[in-house]
Amino acid sequence: xxxxxxxxxxxxxxxxxxxxxxxxxxxxxxxxxxxxxxxxxxxxxxxxxxxxxxxxxxxxxxxxxxxxxxxxxxxxxxxxxxxxxxxxxxxxxxxxxxxxxxxxxxxxxxxxxxxxxxxxxxxxxxxxxxxxxxxxxxxxxxxxxxxxxxxxxxxxxxxxxxxxxxxxxxxxxxxxxxxxxxxxxxxxxxxxxxxxxxxxxxxxxxxxxxxxxxxxxxxxxxxxxxxxxxxxxxxxxxxxxxxxxxxxxxxxxxxxxxxxxxxxxxxxxxxxxxxxxxxxxxxxxxxxxxxxxxxxxxxxxxxxxxxxxxxxxxxxxxxxxxxxxxxxxxxxxxxxxxxxxxxxxxxxxxxxxxxxxxxxxxxxxxxxxxxxxxxxxxxxxxxxxxxxxxxxxxxxxxxxxxxxxxxxxxxxxxxxxxxxxxxxxxxxxxxxxxxxxxxxxxxxxxxxxxxxxxxxxxxxxxxxxxxxxxxxxxxxxxxxxxx
Amino acid sequence: xxxxxxxxxxxxxxxxxxxxxxxxxxxxxxxxxxxxxxxxxxxxxxxxxxxxxxxxxxxxxxxxxxxxxxxxxxxxxxxxxxxxxxxxxxxxxxxxxxxxxxxxxxxxxxxxxxxxxxxxx
Numbered sequence: 001x002x003x004x005x006x007x008x009x010x011x012x013x014x015x016x017x018x019x020x021x022x023x024x025x026x027x028x029x030x031x032x033x034x035x036x037x038x039x040x041x042x043x044x045x046x047x048x049x050x051x052x053x054x055x056x057x058x059x060x061x062x063x064x065x066x067x068x069x070x071x072x073x074x075x076x077x078x079x080x081x082x083x084x085x086x087x088x089x090x091x092x093x094x095x096x097x098x099x100x101x102x103x104x105x106x107x108x109x110x111x112x113x114x115x116x117x118x119x120x121x122x123x124x125x126x127x128x129x130x131x132x133x134x135x136x137x138x139x140x141x142x143x144x145x146x147x148x149x150x151x152x153x154x155x156x157x158x159x160x161x162x163x164x165x166x167x168x169x170x171x172x173x174x175x176x177x178x179x180x181x182x183x184x185x186x187x188x189x190x191x192x193x194x195x196x197x198x199x200x201x202x203x204x205x206x207x208x209x210x211x212x213x214x215x216x217x218x219x220x221x222x223x224x225x226x227x228x229x230x231x232x233x234x235x236x237x238x239x240x241x242x243x244x245x246x247x248x249x250x251x252x253x254x255x256x257x258x259x260x261x262x263x264x265x266x267x268x269x270x271x272x273x274x275x276x277x278x279x280x281x282x283x284x285x286x287x288x289x290x291x292x293x294x295x296x297x298x299x300x301x302x303x304x305x306x307x308x309x310x311x312x313x314x315x316x317x318x319x320x321x322x323x324x325x326x327x328x329x330x331x332x333x334x335x336x337x338x339x340x341x342x343x344x345x346x347x348x349x350x351x352x353x354x355x356x357x358x359x360x361x362x363x364x365x366x367x368x369x370x371x372x373x374x375x376x377x378x379x380x381x382x383x384x385x386x387x388x389x390x391x392x393x394x395x396x397x398x399x400x401x402x403x404x405x406x407x408x409x410x411x412x413x414x415x416x417x418x419x420x421x422x423x424x425x426x427x428x429x430x431x432x433x434x435x436x437x438x439x440x441x442x443x444x445x446x447x448x449x450x451x452x453x454x455x456x457x458x459x460x461x462x463x464x465x466x467x468x469x470x471x472x473x474x475x476x477x478x479x480x481x482x483x
Numbered sequence: 484x485x486x487x488x489x490x491x492x493x494x495x496x497x498x499x500x501x502x503x504x505x506x507x508x509x510x511x512x513x514x515x516x517x518x519x520x521x522x523x524x525x526x527x528x529x530x531x532x533x534x535x536x537x538x539x540x541x542x543x544x545x546x547x548x549x550x551x552x553x554x555x556x557x558x559x560x561x562x563x564x565x566x567x568x569x570x571x572x573x574x575x576x577x578x579x580x581x582x583x584x585x586x587x588x589x590x591x592x593x594x595x596x597x598x599x600x601x602x603x604x
Contacts, residue, residue: 263564268538268578271562272494275579279500282582300496351541 008111014043015104016066021046030089030111031078051077051086065095065105075112088116126229134163136213136226138187143167152209152232154201170199186215187223196233208237247447251373254444258376259315269311269345273304280304314341327452330371332362332398332405339375343383352383352392359399364471370448374456375409377441378467382411385465389413405471413465421458484600486593487529488512491521491547492536492560501534504582510589518542525551532592534576534585537561545570556592 010027014020021043028035031049033042050058054076065072071094077086093107123146126133132149136142143163150157153170160166167176175197186193193213200206213228259266280297287293336358347354364371375396382394389412397408416424425446449456449469459466488510490501498514506512513530515521518539525533533555537544548557548570559568562578574588 267564268562271578272497275562276494276496276500278579279497279504279582283500283503300500304496345538348540349538349543 010109011106012109013104013106017103019043027109030109032080049078051079053077062105065093069095075116087111087113089113129231131229131231133227133229134211134213135228136183138223138225149230152207152230153199154203154205170201172198172200175199183213183226186213186226193226193228196237206234207232208234210236251370251444251448254377254441255373258373258380258441266311266315266342266345268349270308273307276304277301310341314338327365327367329363329365330368332364332407333358333360335364335368335371336375336396336398339372339379342376343379346380347383347394350383350387350392352386352394354379354394354396356396357398358396362398362400362405364405364452365474366452366471367448371452374445374448374469375407377445378409378469381441382409382413382465382467386412400473403473405473407469407471408459408466409469410462410464410466415460415462415465416458418460421460424458425456484597485509485511486589486596487531488534488589489515489521489525489530489532490534490560491515491518491539491544492534493539494536497536505585505589509593518547522547522550525555529555531596532556532558532589534558534560537563537566545572548572558588 008026008030010024010030012021012023012027014022019040021039023042025035027033028037031046033045033049037045047055058074058076061072061074071092073090073092075088075090078089079086088111090110090112091107092110093105096104096106127148130148130152132152133146134149135144137144141164145157145163145166147157149163150160150166153166155166155170160169167179171179179195179197182193182195185191193211193215196208196210198206199209209230210233211228211230213226215223216225216227218224280301284294284297287297336356340354340356344354379394379396386392386394391412393412395408395410397406397410399406425442446456453472455470457468457470459468486509488505490498490512492498492501492514493516495516498516502512502514513524515524518541529552533548533551535544535547535557537559538561539547544559544561545566545568548559551557556573557570558574558576559566559572560576560578560580576585576588
């Protein structure tokens with residue numbers, strides 16, 4: 001009895017032949033019926049409580065149950081005595097047949113008002129947020145959409161009663177294939193279904209629809225259905241694109257600032273070999289009858305040209321537009337070598353030595369130009385940080401631990417205060433004199449590294465200032481190393 | 484009677500070129516790639532003119548100029564842009580330098596030196 005009360009579950013039994021209607025106390029409570037009512041008076045009162053709009057389908061389902069003798073479930077509304085308040089109840093019943101005729105209908109009634117209200121609220125919230133819900137019956141390959149899904153796709157449910165046909169009508173075939181592939185993958189795997197696809201509505205509107213779904217499995221672990229939600233993320237995608245473009249501009253501006261800082265040194269690096277070329281060309285006229293001298297001059301010119309080529313090629317690569325986000329497998333030592341070409345004049349002018357200890361064979365899946373910028377920012381900062389110290393050095397170390405490639409940029413400074421460390425990756429934070437730094441270098445570097453799933457932080461355990469960049473080692477590489 | 488010239492630069496090819504281009508009977512050139520050694524030589528045996536590169540290992544050209552006798556005519560040789568110098572040089576020559584410009588400087592200085600000493604007897 002107590003269980004019935006707690007679960008708001010009431011039992012009833014109706015004998016069609018004798019017109020006898022019996023019910024448990026909780027049944028009376030659910031429908032707020034006087035306890036003295038029995039049989040036909042109870043039945044009459046009970047029917048009157050059913051919401052007038054639900055009479056039709058409740059009667060139909062009862063008739064069907066009586067005829068079929070099968071178990072049935074109905075959810076309907078009931079009115080309170082005041083005729084206004086509405087509660088929701090759920091009936092699970094079965095008609096029992098004797099001698100090929102249904103004689104008894106019995107079942108349970110449960111007050112599901114709270115659940116129904118919650119469903120209503122959820123539906124209201126989803127509709128307000130323009131979120132559609134859907135369900136895919138895996139066994140029967142049947143897709144069900146709610147009204148919001150049709151609204152999202154600007155389609156009419158009467159015109160497209162089968163949502164699978166609706167999908168075909170609005171989704172380009174490439175996207176459709178991707179959706180089916182994503183669904184298949186989530187049915188096989190353990191992950192939820194995640195997908196973003198383009199649709200073209202009947203009035204020609206291009207929309208980006210983002211969907212999340214979860215696979216529900218039966219007791220034997222077989223996928224039974226996928227339930228999910230979809231929403232229009234067109235504006236979100238547009239904002240993402242805008243953010244990407246703004247980030248590219250910020251990166252490019254920061255690059256130009258870095259180039260500006262290095263321009264004096266770069267000019268020196270180019271003008272020196274140019275002076276060698278000019279001088280040798282002048283002297284070539286005087287040694288044209290001395291083949292050994294002549295060849296020596298030509299060799300000197302060639303060396304000078306190679307030097308200029310190297311610096312110009314480094315600059316060309318570095319100055320490339322940041323719009324390109326292509327990532328490839330790149331050798332870390334190559335990236336560091338390119339960066340060193342750019343910073344060595346600055347280091348030289350600040351009398352700062354730069355040494356490297358890079359384990360060979362470290363390969364990163366990255367955008368080379370973006371990573372060059374990160375290391376250039378870090379090394380430039382390190383050179384600036386030690387310029388007033390007696391000991392001026394910068395060390396670059398790169399090695400692998402169990403799960404990460406670790407790149408350390410250590411300088412002869414004595415570390416960074418906790419306060420500065422807490423703000424150092426924030427935009428516009430700088431300890432450099434006004435006009436010397438934009439305060440964007442480290443925040444942009446962090447942004448680039450975040451995009452690469454890499455981490456950057458200050459290692460406070462070291463005696464000297466040490467910035468560490470951690471790149472996760474790809475799993476395949478880890479397993480290769482293990483084997 | 485000759486003009487004594489020092490040239491300090493960390494580019495060996497440029498030192499060689501300087502020597503080959505400007506060395507004459509009347510212009511005696513000594514080249515240096517080590518700033519400390521050049522400063523020491525300039526103090527003990529001062530040249531008439533000292534060509535000093537700006538970017539040098541562990542020191543800049545203006546600091547070198549500040550460490551040698553003020554009587555020496557000092558020429559800064561640089562490929563840099565917008566230098567913030569701590570020393571007032573007698574002349575600044577930009578790399579890649581014009582050979583004629585340096586030749587003229589050397590000729591002028593030699594002429595001045597000769598004029599100062601009076602006619603040779």
